[in-house]
Amino acid sequence: MTTSKRHADDTPNRPDDSPTRPLNFIEQIVEDDLRTGKFQGRVQTRFPPEPNGYLHIGHAKSICLNFGLAARYGGLCNLRFDDTNPCKEEMEYVESIKEDVRWLGFDWGDREFFASDYFEQLYQWAEQMILSGDAFVCDLNNEQIREYRGTLTEPGRNSPFRERSVPENLDLFRRMRAGEFPDGSRTLRAKADMAHPNLNMRDPVMYRILHAHHHRTGDTWCIYPMYDFTHGQSDSIERITHSICTLEFENHRRLYDWYLDRLGIYHPQQIEFARLNLTYTVMSKRKLLELVQEKRVSGWDDPRLPTLRGLRRRGYTPEAIRRFCDRIGVAKFHSYIDVTVLENSVREHLNATAPRVMAVLRPLRVVLTNVPQEHVEHVAAINNPEDPSAGARQVPFTRELFIERDDFREEAPKKFFRLVPGGEVRLRCAYIIRCDEVIKDESTGEVIELRCTCDRKTLGKKPVGRKVKGVIHWVAASTCRKVQVRLYDRLYTRERLDDLPPGEDANQYLNPNSLEVIDDCRIEPSAAEAQPGQRFQFERLGYFCVDSRDSQPGQPVFNRTVPLRDTWAKIDKANKSR
RNA sequence: UACCCGGUGGUGUAAUUGGCAGCACUAGGGAUUUUGGCUCCCUUAGUCCAGGUUCGAGUCCUGGCCGGGUAGCCA
Numbered sequence: 001m002t003t004s005k006r007h008a009d010d011t012p013n014r015p016d017d018s019p020t021r022p023l024n025f026i027e028q029i030v031e032d033d034l035r036t037g038k039f040q041g042r043v044q045t046r047f048p049p050e051p052n053g054y055l056h057i058g059h060a061k062s063i064c065l066n067f068g069l070a071a072r073y074g075g076l077c078n079l080r081f082d083d084t085n086p087c088k089e090e091m092e093y094v095e096s097i098k099e100d101v102r103w104l105g106f107d108w109g110d111r112e113f114f115a116s117d118y119f120e121q122l123y124q125w126a127e128q129m130i131l132s133g134d135a136f137v138c139d140l141n142n143e144q145i146r147e148y149r150g151t152l153t154e155p156g157r158n159s160p161f162r163e164r165s166v167p168e169n170l171d172l173f174r175r176m177r178a179g180e181f182p183d184g185s186r187t188l189r190a191k192a193d194m195a196h197p198n199l200n201m202r203d204p205v206m207y208r209i210l211h212a213h214h215h216r217t218g219d220t221w222c223i224y225p226m227y228d229f230t231h232g233q234s235d236s237i238e239r240i241t242h243s244i245c246t247l248e249f250e251n252h253r254r255l256y257d258w259y260l261d262r263l264g265i266y267h268p269q270q271i272e273f274a275r276l277n278l279t280y281t282v283m284s285k286r287k288l289l290e291l292v293q294e295k296r297v298s299g300w301d302d303p304r305l306p307t308l309r310g311l312r313r314r315g316y317t318p319e320a321i322r323r324f325c326d327r328i329g330v331a332k333f334h335s336y337i338d339v340t341v342l343e344n345s346v347r348e349h350l351n352a353t354a355p356r357v358m359a360v361l362r363p364l365r366v367v368l369t370n371v372p373q374e375h376v377e378h379v380a381a382i383n384n385p386e387d388p389s390a391g392a393r394q395v396p397f398t399r400e401l402f403i404e405r406d407d408f409r410e411e412a413p414k415k416f417f418r419l420v421p422g423g424e425v426r427l428r429c430a431y432i433i434r435c436d437e438v439i440k441d442e443s444t445g446e447v448i449e450l451r452c453t454c455d456r457k458t459l460g461k462k463p464v465g466r467k468v469k470g471v472i473h474w475v476a477a478s479t480c481r482k483v484q485v486r487l488y489d490r491l492y493t494r495e496r497l498d499d500l501p502p503g504e505d506a507n508q509y510l511n512p513n514s515l516e517v518i519d520d521c522r523i524e525p526s527a528a529e530a531q532p533g534q535r536f537q538f539e540r541l542g543y544f545c546v547d548s549r550d551s552q553p554g555q556p557v558f559n560r561t562v563p564l565r566d567t568w569a570k571i572d573k574a575n576k577s578r
Numbered sequence: 579u580a581c582c583c584g585g586u587g588g589u590g591u592a593a594u595u596g597g598c599a600g601c602a603c604u605a606g607g608g609a610u611u612u613u614g615g616c617u618c619c620c621u622u623a624g625u626c627c628a629g630g631u632u633c634g635a636g637u638c639c640u641g642g643c644c645g646g647g648u649a650g651c652c653a
Contacts, residue, residue, distance in 0.1 A: 022592050022601085050653050085652060142651060151649055153580045187651055197581040199649050208651035227653050250583060251648050272583085274646095279589090327602070329591045331584090334646055338589050341603055351616060386616065417614080426612055460612085471612050540613045568614045 024330040026065070026271055030073060030242060033269075039241040043075025046240050047101065047108075048115075048231070050082045051093035051215070053285045055100040057306045057321065057342070058276040064325035065273070066244055067106040078238055079108040083116045084230050086214035094215070100308040105318045111238075115230050116216045118237055122225045123177065125233060125263055126188055126206055130169045134262050135206060136162055137172040138189045145187070148194070149202050155195035156202045162191065176209055179222045183209050188223075192258065200255045204228055232256040233265070240268040246275040247332065276328070277336045280490035281306045282497050282506060296510060297491075301549070303559050304491045304514050314488060315535050315545025315561030317353075320346040336496060343562045350535060350543040350561065355383045355390055358428065358473045359523040359538040359558075361485060363402035364447065365477065368433060368454040371399040376478075379459065381429040384537075393526050397430050400477035402522050404540075407472040408450060410438065413575045416568075417470040419450070424463075425470040428539060432458040432468050473539045480522040485544065485558045487516040521558075530556045540564065 023031065033039055045066040049059065070077035079101060083089045101108070129135035138161045140148060150156030164172075173188055175181065188207040196202055206229040211222045235243045243256075250272045260267045277283060282291075283306060291297050291305070300307055303314035311321065324345040328337050358381075378394035407418040407425070419425040424434045437451035455463060494500075494509035527536060532548035534556075542563035546556045 024591085048653095052653080082653065088652075145651075146649070149649060151580085155580095156649090184651065189651095199581085202649085205651050210651080224651090226651075231653085247583075248647065249653090251581085254582090274584090327590085329602095331591070333584060333590090335590060338603070341590075344603070347615090356613080385613085415614090428612060430612090432612095458612095462612090468612090470614085473613075537613085537615085540615070542615095564613075564615050566614075571614080 021326070025332070026069065026242070026244060026273060026330055027072070029269075029271060030069060033241070034073065038269075042239070042241050043070055043073040044078070044239055044241045045070050045075065045244060046078040046080050046113075046235065046238060048080045048082045048234075048245075049097050050085070050088075051090065051097060052085070052088040053093060053289065054300045055097055055308045056283055056288065057278065057308070057311065057324075058283045059100075060104060060308060060321050061276045061325050061328070061330075062244070062246070063101055063104055063106060064322055065330060068326075069242065069244075075241070076111065077106070077108060078111040078113055078240070080113040080234060080238065081115065082227070082231065082234075083114055083214070083216065084225055084227060086210060086212040086224060089215055091215045096309070103308065103312060103318055105322060113234070113238060114216055115234050116214060118230070118234055119217060119221060119225070121237065122230060122233060123223075126225070126229070127170065127173065129190065129206070129262060130166060130173060130188075132262070133166065134191050135169070135188055136164050136191055137169050137176070138162070138187050138203075138205075139185070140187075142184060145205070149199065150194070152199070158194050159189070159203065162203070173207075176207070176223050177221075179211070181209055183211055185209060190229075190259075192255075198251055198254050200228065200252055201258070204255060228252055228255045229259060232260050232268070232270075233263070235268040235270075236260060236263075236266045239266060243268045243270045245270060245272055247272050247334070248275075272332065273330050274332055274334050277334070277496075277498070278306060278342065279336055279339045279495045280492050280511075281339065282492070287497075287506065296507070303486070303488050313545075313548060314559055315350075315543060316346050317349050317535070320349040323349065339490065346543065346562055347565070350537065352386050353384075354535045354537045354543055356381070356385075356537045356539050357524055357527045358395065358475055359483075359485070359521060359527070359541065359544075360402045360404050360473065360475050360480075361487075361518055361521050361538075361541065362405040363475075363520065363522050364405045364408055365449045366401045366403050366433070366474070367449060367451050368399050368401070369436070369451050370453045370456075373399055375399055379430045395429060395524055395526070396476045396479040398476040398478050401427070401474045402477055402480065403427075403450075403472055403474045405447075407470075408435070408447070410447070413572065415571050415575075418472055419470065424455075424466070424468045425472050426458075426468055428471050428473050430459065430474070431455055432463055471540075473541075475522045475524050477522075479525050481525060481528040482519075483521050483523050483528075483556060483558060484550075485518045485521040485560065486547070487518065487560045489514050489516075523558075528556070529554060532556075535561070537564075 047063050047066045067077045138159045148157050187205045189203045192201045194202045205226050207223045210224050253270045256270050301309035301313045324342050377397045379397050380392050381395045382392050384390035412420040419435050421435050426432050432455045433452040435450050435452050439449035441448050491514050492509045493511045497506045530546045532546050532551050534546045536544050538544050543561040544558040545561050547559050550557045
């Protein structure tokens with residue numbers, strides 16, 4: 001079975017995993033629950049982003065997990081925007097998130113929800129808690145609340161307002177809603193336990209006063225519920241069975257359970273897993289935002305960023321990302337995934353699907369002295385050896401060609417089997433040529449042209465009496481097109497950016513060579529009309545994608561998604577260090 | 579220093595829940611090759627430590643070590 005077969009299925013909401021993959025710990029919990037009938041055999045998950053930033057590959061892990069679980073067990077996955085903080089959230093993010101989730105290949109049907117849709121219900125529940133004596137209006141300000149909270153090792157103290165009467169609390173809370181008080185002057189707090197070792201349980205704030213315009217509810221509200229008082233109830237309303245979140249919410253589970261129990265409503269199960277860390281990049285919204293704002297990258301869709309928009313522009317496929325997410329597993333251990341795992345995922349998919357084309361990044365002129373000036377021939381080239389249905393194309397072959405500068409060396413190092421003076425090499429899909437003469441710029445000594453002869457008996461045939469091991473790519477000088485190519489590399493030179501020595505900043509480790517723009521590349525004519533988003537393998541070089549922002553009709557700009565594995569580069573490096 | 583969570587080759591993740599520590603990636607070697615790609619084969623390398631229970635412990639118990647999280651009116 002070829003890998004291309006496994007990759008053929010691009011149906012949304014389908015996990016890309018093989019059925020034989022062992023279950024991760026969350027799948028085991030779900031299967032146990034299915035077995036015991038805990039949720040009457042239902043599986044209902046949700047992906048709950050806050051619309052305050054763009055999605056990145058770490059979110060993709062969560063998306064694949066939640067939608068994958070639903071798909072695997074015949075359940076449903078909702079898309080829910082966790083929009084309880086009007087100060088940071090915007091509609092623009094809502095749209096971009098939807099676009100990215102859809103692009104990844106998932107479908108939430110009509111189950112598109114907003115926590116803000118539940119504001120009225122949440123408010124009613126808050127009143128219910130006041131009535132049951134589980135909540136009170138507190139007049140302490142920000143700093144005072146912090147002081148009263150105690151520390152990690154010392155218990156907190158009760159707020160002086162903790163024993164207000166139910167009618168007074170109710171009155172005050174209603175007037176908070178009515179807008180009678182300024183921001184920060186009062187809060188609604190839960191009456192939990194100020195001595196609790198879990199600080200989240202020390203009379204947590206349920207509502208704060210915020211006279212802010214909300215992207216969906218406008219000015220309807222001037223009090224907004226906190227995450228803890230929103231998330232569990234939202235899960236409850238939506239009848240979520242397994243509420244999957246990242247490890248930093250582990251300490252919040254106690255509160256999550258407490259609110260649901262006090263309210264006496266349907267109780268989903270929160271399960272935490274470790275967020276994704278990738279080597280040579282950063283994943284936090286804060287760092288990502290900083291890179292964009294300080295213009296260290298061109299924007300949220302800069303192809304060097306791990307954002308879904310960046311990866312998309314870089315040429316990554318949804319399939320490759322889903323496959324990656326399936327491959328890295330799910331656990332509670334804080335781990336770092338080697339970025340090569342991601343790179344291999346695209347290589348695998350693109351190897352199976354991307355049409356091959358020849359392009360020369362750094363051209364070196366070759367003149368075939370035994371080919372007439374006006375000679376134009378078309379040689380057949382297979383579009384994708386991994387996919388016979390991709391067919392073949394005709395590539396023009398003429399007297400003057402360009403080859404890659406790297407494919408010629410005046411002095412051949414050990415194991416170099418490309419072109420050398422007096423040596424032979426195969427032109428991919430065409431003839432074997434021999435280098436007879438090296439023309440140099442007299443002043444600089446730079447090699448500017450090679451005079452070669454073409455063995456016309458070697459088209460589709462092995463040469464007689466000798467072995468020619470090297471194969472190089474080329475384009476015909478007269479018919480090729482000049483294009484811009486951008487070579488992207490990892491954003492940072494340091495593997496892990498979250499364990500910097502004190503005083504150091506991640507910016508010190510920004511890779512100065514993360515982007516190399518080459519304007520003088522040549523590509524065979526068949527790719528000149530490529531459309532934005534189209535992906536190719538440039539033979540022997542790597543996978544490239546037509547940039548969707550800077551390409552013009554008939555003038556594509558190519559972004560390198562990832563280079564091909566390069567065994568020669570390793571040998572060459574070893575040679576040099578010897 | 580309180581509470582919570584975690585620790586299996588270099589990286590990540592399994593082990594039928596107490597029964598031969600497996601898989602993927604990486605690295606190294608080889609085969610094949612009109613892409614130094616792909617594919618195929620081989621090799622190196624691991625249960626944090628110390629006790630205990632047991633015929634048998636990665637798994638259970640006790641103690642320790644190490645790492646992470648938590649003191650927003652952020653999520």
